[in-house]
Amino acid sequence: MNNYQIGLTILSCVSVITVTGVYALTGLCGMFSLGQAAFMCIGAYGTFMLTRYAGIPLIPAALLGVLAGVIVAWVVGRLTLKLRRDYFALMTVALGQAIPSLVVVFSEYTNGALGFTKIPKVNGLIWITLGITVLVVFCIRNLKYSRYGRMCLALKTDELAAKSFGINVYKLKVKIYILASAIACIAGILFALRNRYIDNTQFNWALSAEMQIFLFFGGSNSLTGAVVSAFVLKMLPNILRNVQLFGVSMQEYRIILYCILVLIILNFRPAGIMGEHELNFRWVSRLTAKIKNASGRNGGKA
Amino acid sequence: MTGKLFIQLLVNGISIGAVYALIAVGFALVFSVLKFSNFSFGGTISACAFIGFFFQKAFNQPPYWITVLVSSVAGVLIALTVDLLGFNRIRKKNSPKIYYFLSSVVFAIMIEQILTVFYGTQMYAFPSIFATTTLQIGGITFSKLDMTILAIAISLLVILIIIIDKTKLGLAIRAVAINSNTSRLMGINSSVIIVLTFAIAGFLGGITGVMLGQKYSVYASLGPSMMLKGFIASVIGGLGSLGGAIVAAILLGVVEIFATFVFGAEIVPIVLFGIMLIFLLVRPQGIAGRIAEEKA
């Protein structure tokens, strides 16, 4: 793979990481957030302002960046998650606009609209990103099949009934919101490391909405569906970069096309492409042999 | 701040608040019957602004009211199309609320993208309706356009409130808003009422579109950029309450103008976010004091 393809893979992995976080939030708990891009913003700016101005090495800075996101999520979650879900969704929209505008307010340090650069170069970023992606997906998969996953699905279906089993719905929601936001922060940091340039306009609500579209395309009840669609739908437009259909560039129309696809899915297969199916281990094991041959270097990982 | 400047800012705030009120009401109306936040409303507004503009251009400046009418009819049609393609099946299947959310977000993005891809490269401005744009009364400058918008907005809102409070249609809408299943049992065709509510919201969206387009020129993100303010207003006003939304929208306009004047524009989104947080904390039922309880 050349740098271009590696770059696109990293970008798609970032998309997988964020959508996995959104899966925990929306797929498991039924909370609709349109502000996850704001947490990417917090993670990215938090981390790289620390490396640049405080001279903190990347890894501790990244941890602090994630911590910043966690604190914001904790405050916002505590205040809004007790209310009905509509308020939460609207608050996240407002949050999504407030955080990028903070970047402009602190232009002196963030370089505001001019964009923030001087992001350190990390060698082998692709392996780090793949590792984190695997880890995040692995963790959320485990979460789904744990008592937390069951409680989340329970509160998603019926909060009142969930409460009657002693589940503290509010606390659980706050926990999952913080988790999803921390994951978004990590994705933001990787995104910044890949681009080595960030500005406030990159983290707008369209990015948050894109995550939701990817999630529902694959199936909001299927982690596999979410992961695959996040990867493929992010990658596809770049492959179709120069493909022309009926004389128009596919890339230009990709968002419209995705919207139409999602609408069709919503109307005719609301559970998403994958429905509730997950990749079954038995099913995988049959394929693994072939895959190992196809990509030898991943054998160790799989 | 001199008294004259204070009044000037107040006037500006009220006129921008009136615009927010139109958006907030269109939003609150749909919320009250379907209990979800219709993000696509911003897109409807943008699309109507474009339709109004192209109509104006194609027919070589017809009388203004015809443009407004065409655009509001277009608004109704767009709203009905969105309902048909986006919400109808979801409603029939009784799917979770989250699908309504997603559907409306998808429409919001799609409309904005279509407008950007096809018309995004150029800027469009309505021809002016007034030869001179301002009016001086007692040392205070009034924008004629703002005053017109304010007048239209207030009269529309008054008519709407009369419809909701005094007519049979309004009664039916209120009944469906309280409980659509029960209303159905009582002989109200709630799906017709829901569609009608969408149509009314679309109508408001159409008029809002033309007026915003006239005031701020026509571009794809015109509606969506104003939409958030409408949202905030309807949250502060109490989700689903029309009166609350109007009061909150006008207050929001005034607060925004004064906050911009005093603190500068960068802080405003954060101030608004803070106001919303505080409101939700202190008075989650909103100004109107009516909270749409989730059913036990």
Place this chain on the structure above:
Amino acid sequence: MSNVVLKTEGISKSFGGVKAVQQFSMELHEHEIKGIIGPNGAGKTTIFNLLSHIILPDEGKIFLLGEDIENKSQEEVAQMGLSRTFQSIRLFAGLNVLDNVKVGLDNEGKYNLFDAMFLTPRRWKEEKRIHNAAMECLTMLNLEKYKDYRSNNLPYGIQRRVEIARAIVSRPKILLLDEPAAGLLPEEVFELIDFIRLIKEKFELSIIVIEHRMDLIMNLCSEILVQDFGKTIACGTPKELQCDPRVLAAYLGEEE
């Protein structure tokens, strides 16, 4: 008789102008099955909602295991050992039968989010415990063959029983059953009566049951409260009530 596990002292609740429950007082003893009957709108479900603290009483006190629950949330009341079912079945549609039952235990699961995500030994141990407990409960109630089914694909009677299984898996002290026989066929009702007796014995429960079906109530309950327009109009053993004219007027007359 033995200890009082649940006691209310003159609880009242009104919605708007409607007095849904007025001065409701009762005592539930250990291993007792108490019935509440009354016509529609008599405030029976509201009593359950008050007892499980989904809604809070306007006045009066509720003592659960001797403790005043005034400042407890719905979750805390549930954690104290009060479990309930709902009038309309509220199984979690996204989960299969086994997982539905596990949810009843999950809140007390002894591993945290970190354990869950990184599959620590503690997580495996606890999951195993939860699994075994849930399976034990299902087996005891003869439901184990349905464990992998999605709840919404099952017959109504089975769904009812799964809902009850879910409510008792965490071994609560008190179980509130809200119209468990609603929608069941006559022969299913008799099965249900046996089923409720079975769980009462096996899980050492004290039960309050709301029901319209007189056969179920008369067969199961040691004491019956009759509610009408929010007021308790009669109280006694099934035998006593069978001949009570007030009850007949308010309730039995209306049925059929």
Place this chain on the structure above:
Amino acid sequence: MKKVLALLLAVVMVIGVLAGCGGQANTGGQTGTDQPSQAPSQSQGTQKDLEPIKLGNIQDLTGSASEAGVANAWGVEYAVKMINSQGGINGRMIELYTEDCKNDATEALNAYRKLVDEIGIHALIGPPLSNSAATWKELVEEDQIPCVGHFMDESCTTDENGNVYKYMFLAEPGCIQQSYSIAKFALEKLGIKTAGVLYNTANAFAVAHAKPFMDYINAKGGKIVVEETFSWSDADYSAQAAKVAAANPDAVFLSDYAAQAKLCYQQLREAGYKGIILGANTLALPFPTLVDGEIYDLYFLQNVDMFSEGTDCYDLLQAFFKENPDSTYPKVNACFGYDAVMVMADAMRRAKDPTDGAEVQALLEQTKDVPTSSGPITIDPKTHRPVGMPMYIATYDENNNVKIVDKIFVSEDALK
């Protein structure tokens, strides 16, 4: 779930292969939305120095900045065609690869990586928007790809400590010089004493203009009496306008793209402000068609005099109109694209190996009096920005035609 990842990786591999094929298939045919300007058929030598030079071109072909981007791309293409028809660079043809960056930083970076890694370009023409170019300003050095463009924000060519980004070259006066020019004009020719600014803090272009304007006015005897800002999400500036009108400076500098500048202009006038309004080059045509109401006392920057016959840019724009009959007004970006290629071609001509990035970079630093449509360009090796280029000040007459009123020479070091 690890296995899922393995599967995903397999998908990546397949996609990678596909993309690779796509890339190769494209080199000869279409690239981007534009035809590469193919070398006219000629005797193809097998030696290295007769192979074509691969020139990348990243422009905003779609998205909100495409009005300028498409014209810019046209200018680049036109220049490449012209050079090729005249025999190329020392006999070697230029092959042009155009990519779209959609006024989006991530897209810009994708386009850059694709051109460098898949096509293997030797040099790059950049867009007129600084945010896109800023994404690769550090990368071009690692990849040794000289880049010339009209990313006028100084931060694209020098960092905050004044060190140059070695491979980035600007082919028009930077923001500082442009803002100084209009400030100087206002102070000296219009005789203003006080000034205000109204700008978009969320737009790099606007910020980069507003700050130097204020510096110049304050340093040269004027006084900035009011500074007001707004951001993308605002559509109503009446509070800011009221504040500016209350301060009533002699002139107000509007700094943002045309759509926002239009609202600023209108709302300032509505707020009762009657003084002079100054603007950046975004206030050029079609600005008057957007404004509701009369335009008066408005002065704005122009890079070139596009309206006087006989100049190079006038001729170039005639060609532009001929090829783009839909265009209703002259677009300076057509000249920009052309100029950038001219500067690049000049350095390549002087190079022994025009495909050697390091050599071309060194020669670009010595660029001196290269003829372009905007006049001769000389690049200062210390800043990688041109020196000695004039800026024009224009206004609108009563029929809203552009009238050039002055030509200002000022150095970006004027305050040092």
